[in-house]
Each structure stands twice: as C-alpha cells, then as structure tokens.
Amino acid sequence: MNKLKNSASEALEGILFDGMTIMAGGFGLCGIPEYLITALRDSGVKDISVISNNCGIDDFGLGILLHTRQIKKMVSSYVGGNKTFEQQYMKGELELEFNPQGTLAERCRAGGAGIAGFYTKTGVGTVIAEGKEHKEFNGETYILETGLVADLSLVKAWKADDEGNLVYRKTARNFNPVMATAGKTTIAEVEEYVSLGDFDPDHIHTPGIYVNGFIVGTDHKKPIEIMTTREYVA
C-alpha cells in the first residue's frame, strides 16, 4: 500500500468531525504541518481541541484556525506572541490547558505507547499539581499525569517513503515523533518523497506503522519568528 496522498484535503477526507481532538507537531513555527493546517481551516471542522506546544502566530500556523473560530480548546505549554489567542482567551471564547512542556511531550509519548499515566516531579507545589494524585517515591513527591491520545495527529517531517517511514530535520523534529505515535490516525506532511530503499533503515526516526498517510508539500513557507545572526569578521 502506498500511503502517499495527492493533496492535504484528500489525506484528511473522511477523518474529520466536529468536536474532535487533534495533535499538531511543531515548536513555534518550526516543524509545523502548514499545508495540513490550511486544509483543516478549509474543511470547516469546528469545536476542535488542539494539543500543540504553541498556537502559531496571528497569521500563520494554528493561529489561522483562531480567526475562523474553529478551535474550542488548546492544550499547550506556551502561547505567548499571539494577540488573537490572548484576545479570545481573555474574552472567555477559548479554553486553555497549560501543560509544562516536558509533561506535554511525555503525555503524548505515554499515550502513543499505551501508558495510561506516569508520575513526575514537574509541577509539584504549583497550580499544575492541584487536583492530581501525589505519591512519594524514595522520599520525593511526584504527581500523576495521564497519557494523551488524539483522534488525529498532524505531523511535519523532512522526508517520507511509500511505507510512511519518516525522517525529520534538525530542530524541526521537536514534538512530531511523539505525536505521530499518539494519533488514532496520523497524517504526515513532508518536503521530499523518496523511494523504498532510499532510507538507511538505521536512520528512520518514525517507523511507518504510526503513519496512515502523507502528503508532499512544495514550497513550504517555513517563516522565521526571530531572525538572529552574527556578522562575518574580516
């Protein structure tokens, strides 16, 4: 079976429904599935709960789903730098669940690995710990966090082969591999399509078992949020 789909809308056909939970990979605007997010917007699916480290910026990434008011709830670790988000949240139009970044990553990893919950020291003594089970191990206090699964995971990789094996590039990897494992359905978006056998099997980051389909985007915009450079010294 070739998992390559012709377009983002074809890849999402029959999968979307109102009120669903969607994981989206990326850190800031780095390694986000930009074509799949646009297809989500165009589908009109609404009341979605989105699990993603951030919520894009005002006019790119997941931020575009705020303008169309398709997002009901965000589960994120950091949402700074997005005015639309702030406005909708302050008006009570948007639910927000903050998770510490490592806890969020581990909840996805656990969910994908069939682990119902895990104990972590992160957040002990803070608002994050409120209402959660506390337990002592070796004299230290930990809190119980639960695994996360999503109806759909949208991830961004660098390359895919027909089997849906994925390879990521540099820090665009971030949440993508763990989210790929935690979707009941996972759709990937890549920059390059390679033939079976082109990947060294030792170098595959996400085995194709986690990937139901993928699309090849052309001319990814990949905007840079904060451009920082140094000068050549003569």
Next chain:
Amino acid sequence: MPWSREEIAQRAAEELQDGFYVNLGIGIPTLVANYIPDNVQVILESENGMLGMGPFPYPDQVDPDLINAGKQTISELDQTSYFSSADSFAMIRGGHINLAILGAMQVAQNGDLANWMIPGKMIKGMGGAMDLVAGVNKVVVIMDHTAKDGSPKFLKSCDLPLTGSSVTDLLITNLAVFQFEEDKPTLIELAPGVDLDEIREKTQAEFVVSPDLKSN
C-alpha cells in the same frame, strides 16, 4: 554600581564547570554564552531538541529548521545532536543536565521560584521552565533585585503562581548573590559599591550573611 545585564551574565558564567551540560533560559541567561571562561568547555542544551547549540548563524547560513527554545535562529557544531521533545525532557527531568540558568519575577527565601504567570495580566505559559527546575541538578536564577517601582522581588513567600517549590540553588541579582543551602539563604557576594544596608533595605526575604562575604 549595581551589575549591568552583561555583568550579571558574566557572574553567572562563573558557575559553569568544564564538561557541564547547561540549559540557558531566555533573556539575560542567553547572554551567559558570551562569557564562558576560556578554560571551560560546556555543551548547551536547547529544550526544543538539541545538544551542542552553536552561536547565531552567519546571514547566509540561516535555517528555519534550526532554532533555539527562544525561537531564535542558531547554528550547529561538530558535536551537535538532535532529538525529540520527549527525549529532550527525559534528559532534563532525568537529572542529566548539570546546570540551568533562568530568569525570574519573584524568588522566596525557601527557594520558591515564580517566573511564568501574572494572573489577569499575562498569559504566555511556563514552556519548559517547570520541567527544568524540577529536574536539573543546579538551578541558578537571575533577576533584578527590585521591581521597576522599587518593591522587593526577593520575598518571604512569592505571591505569583510558582514555577517550582524550593528549587533555587543560587540567586544572582544586579546587587548581590545568594546561596540556598541551609534553612535560610546566605548572602555571599555584593555588587561593586553595594553595601549590606542597601541589601537589607531592598530585600524582604530573611537571609544570613556569609562570614566570607565577598565585596567586589
């Protein structure tokens, strides 16, 4: 003269030891990378999934797939490795990072740290800060000694939501350095031209003065 931003970063860099794996937070902590002593080699971790973070790239080497946790474009080094967010926080939570340097809004005398939220005013999120303070071996906190209105930020207890409880190991302000080892923090160093009276006046937290107090 209180320490400038650069001088605070320089003072924090004295905490780096050869071979340390280090996570630097956003703001002044990022500047610490400019003051790594010549005889010390450290490996910088960026919690979005990178070990061996290099300097900012040359203009023609900017890569949108290569950013740090502050979303700034950066470069890689020969020893660089990349990994997922789950692996990144496994090394943070698992105690494999030797030192983290973070900014703060408030610190309490028991080492409580608040740096992620002002209720009703600022909704940004904690990012990786809660994981870092819970998992990293030594946590160095950097902040101005007082708020813009002059009110103290080193307090008996924080009134802002906490990032972590009793997590601060060393506090470096523009006026002084405090160590957290015993029941109460110990004042160990003063910025140039700063005396004990000024610290007492601008500090709400209870502290003891080290017999070896260093004046600069």
